[in-house]
Amino acid sequence: MLTVNAYAAPSATGALIPTTIERRDVGPHDVLIEIKFAGICHSDIHTVRGDWGPQGYPLAPGHEIAGIVTEIGPEVTRHKVGDRVGVGCMVNSCGECANCVAGEEQYCLKGNTGTYGAVDRDGTITQGGYSTHVVVTENFVVRIPEGLDLDVAAPLLCAGITTYSPLRHWGAGPGKNVAVIGLGGLGHMAVKLAHAMGATVTVLSQSLKKQEDGLRLGADHYRATSDETTFADLAGSFDLIINTVSAAIDINAYLQLLALDGALVNVGAPPEPLPVQVFSLIGGRRSFAGSAIGGIRETQEMLDFCAEHGLGAEIEVIPAGKINEAYERVLASDVRYRFVIDAATF
Structure with a gap:
């Protein structure tokens, strides 16, 4: 076993603290990665605080991992020492069910193995990227193209693929x-x-305080949902709505913004239910759907797409000692737009 430095939550209510965790020995198909950067996802906060169910502690979160391969198992063929690589939200799956065979490991019928807080193949609980190193089976490690810096690439392993997958599936273009x-x-x-795919993009936000950013990032339009005219003006306008908010919103009001056969896809994951009136769907043959991350093949496709189009996350790099402060700022929406931890500070 390899003992490495990490930051972990000791309980659902305690602040994350510096600690050490153990990584398994590198097996025949394993890759040892020296983590360079780890993104902070809202999911990390939900998970460590028990919003999505009870957890085992201590728990080191983090599923936006970018680093360098430092060791490979004797039967590894997909990666070599020195490769720039990433690890996202899952580190294994059954590999045998219909969904896994189809390259949709995120929907493994037996349940994929999450990067942290899941039961690993050796019976231990997985620990995530808030650490200096991680050992992952080669099939769940993706290549980060040379055109992407590792710090801006790290959030793509969750935030990037979580939005890329539904945009591709529902035909944004x-x-x-x-x-x-x-x-x-x-x-x-x-x-x-969505902008890089060629779609016309509108941001729907509570206020206009980020309007300048939204237009700079590629939005064609930016509307405040607190303005009572927004929902009337935009009724029946959209082929696809991606809801990224991890809080309760009036889904029925947003469904009215869809054109015929339009889809509203949830990628945010609030802990409370989102009530939907059937007539909000029937009226325009609308769909209300959900989407998780993508499979490994699609994650690699996304990274290659981002490198081709010069897309990376907008980030604020922080030392490990500021993780707890960053959590509070995420909850206050005080980050533009992803915190990334410098793993050298663990």
């Missing part, structure tokens, strides 16, 4: 009107990606 609810860690990447 030229001639499509796409709305993005919320301009945060997920939302700012949704705007960048």
Whole structure:
């Protein structure tokens, strides 16, 4: 076992603290990665605070990992020492079910193995990227193209793929009107990606305080949902709405913004239910859907797309000692638009 420095939550209510965690020995198909940067996702906060169910502690979160391969197992063929690589929200799956075979490991019928807080194949609880090193089976490690710096690439392993996957699946592109609810860690990447795909992009935010940013990132329009005229003006406008907000909103009001056969796709994950009136769907043959991350193949596709189009996350790099402060700032929407931890400070 390899003992490495990390930051972990000791309980659902305690601040994250410096500690050490153990990584398994490198197996035949494993890759040892020296982590360079780890993004802070809103999901990290939900998970360590028990919003999505009880957890085992201590727990080191982090599933936006970018680093360098420092050791490989004897049977590894996909990566080599020195490669620039990333690890996202999952580190394993059954590999045998229909969804895994189809390259949709995120929807593994037996449940994929999350990067942290999940039962690993050796029976231990996985620990995430708030650490200096991680050991991952080669099939769940992706290549970070040379055109992407590691710090701006780290958030793409969650925020990037979480928005890229539904945009691709629901056909964002030229001639499509796409709305993005919320301009945060997920939302700012949704705007960048939808714009690069050729769609007409509108940001729907509570206020106009981030309007300048939204237009700079690629939005064609920016509307405040606190303005009572917004929902009347935009009724029936959008082919696709990506909801990135991890809080309760009036889904029925937003469904009225969809054109015929339009879809509202939730990628934000609030802990409370979101009530939907059936007539909000029936009226325009509308769909209300959800989407998780992408599979490994699609994650690599996303990284290559971002490198081709010069897309990276908008980040604020912090030392490990500021993680708890960063959590409070995320909850206060005081980050533009993703905190990234310098792993050298663990």
